Amino acid sequence: MYSRALLCLVMTGVCAPAVADTVWMKNGDRLSGKIKVFDGGKLVLQTEYGGSIALDWKKVKTLESDQELLVKQDAYTGEKAKSLQAGEDGQVILANGEAPKAVELASIQQIMKPKPLVEDMLWKGNIDLALDYKRAETDSDDYDVDFKTTARHGRWRHNAEGEYNRETKNDTTTTNNWSAEYALDRFITEQWFWQGRLNYKRDHIEDLTRQRTVGTGPGYQFWDDELGAFSLGSLLNRTDYEYSDGGKDNFYSLGVKWDYNRYLIGKSVELFTNGEVGKPLGGVADYSLDAEVGLRYKVTEWASLNLKAEKDIISGTSDSDLDKTRYTVGFGVAW
Known part of the structure; x- marks a missing residue:
């Protein structure tokens, strides 16, 4: 009995889907998927139910992601965050092992997956x-x-x-x-x-x-x-x-x-x-x-x-x- 319960627990953990990124919109919608990139005022979210969806950045309330992402507040420099956490309306929290940092969404120019050596390539x-x-x-x-x-x-x-x-x-x-x-x-x-x-x-x-x-x-x-x-x-x-x-x-x-x-x-x-x-x-x-x-x-x-x-x-x-x-x-x- 104990071994069966342990086996079920292991299988449940293996089969559980990976944690998806989440985007909360100002109109109350909540979307799940994988954040691909934010650039030019559009946040691209890859979903299983609708493919790539381009979201208007001005309509986003907050978001979270367990990916390592490069967040740029101007066109040339950026900060690498281990993950993004949901913040207050119009904000997102950058978590990178130190004290979490709240950033205004309106100040963000780009979000992308960092590249090796040249991160913002x-x-x-x-x-x-x-x-x-x-x-x-x-x-x-x-x-x-x-x-x-x-x-x-x-x-x-x-x-x-x-x-x-x-x-x-x-x-x-x-x-x-x-x-x-x-x-x-x-x-x-x-x-x-x-x-x-x-x-x-x-x-x-x-x-x-x-x-x-x-x-x-x-x-x-x-x-x-x-x-x-x-x-x-x-x-x-x-x-x-x-x-x-x-x-x-x-x-x-x-x-x-x-x-x-x-x-x-x-x-x-x-x-x-x-x-x-x-x-x-x-x-x-x-x-x-x-x-x-x-x-x-x-x-x-x-x-x-x-x-x-x-x-x-x-x-x-x-x-x-x-x-x-x-x-x-x-x-x-x-x-």
Whole structure:
């Protein structure tokens, strides 16, 4: 009898669910789940009953969590708490082994899981792949691979992206190009930043075979949170063109960059667009446009299907114009 009772007690302890984080709302609701992140005025709570839920921070009364979390009261420094305890209305208590500290919710800028070494590092990105094989009267193979990633730490943000496109028809290559870009942002305030950018494009088919661009200029981050981001930047660029016949052009230009993404339908669908439009200061070209717009549908937490349209225009060059439109459907991974 004693052994059976002990066995039941052990099984009950093993099967008991882990203690969930709890959020109390000002309207009296009480939500349980796991706190993922708080940023941009939205607290993301992962629940078993509704997936990821974005809660308006202004509607939160208090909260508690048994996780170790980094709580930042400004954009650049934070305090690591062993756990969070419920406080009075509009407050939360940071418990970290010393005397508990009550903090006003309105003063908190971010809450996140601390990372090793660089505690406030936020890293996100995606890799998209599109393949098309056709075997008929005209055989064609089409490949499109691109990636984009962003890492934010304190006042610094690193941006990297690249793309590779190749298409063949009846063993004849009709498209073969790749591009890579790196940009470094230094935030002056929470929204204003200064960017330095390096971009390189290589095309093995078109008359315009190489493009190199170095640019710098100010930008503004309208928002960047769990539900999306939107930023605009203006750049003074130095660009070099090389053509297949050996000709070269170089010039300065003014450019405007945009980067927008927004999650819809419970973060299952992402709408995104990014690109740059430029106007040369000399007479080398009339204008240039490099842009993409698309949708991603989340199949799992990390896998997605994507649909994209890309436009690449260089008008008025001394050698030849470039005007390409490309549509792709594929799959990818995100983090």
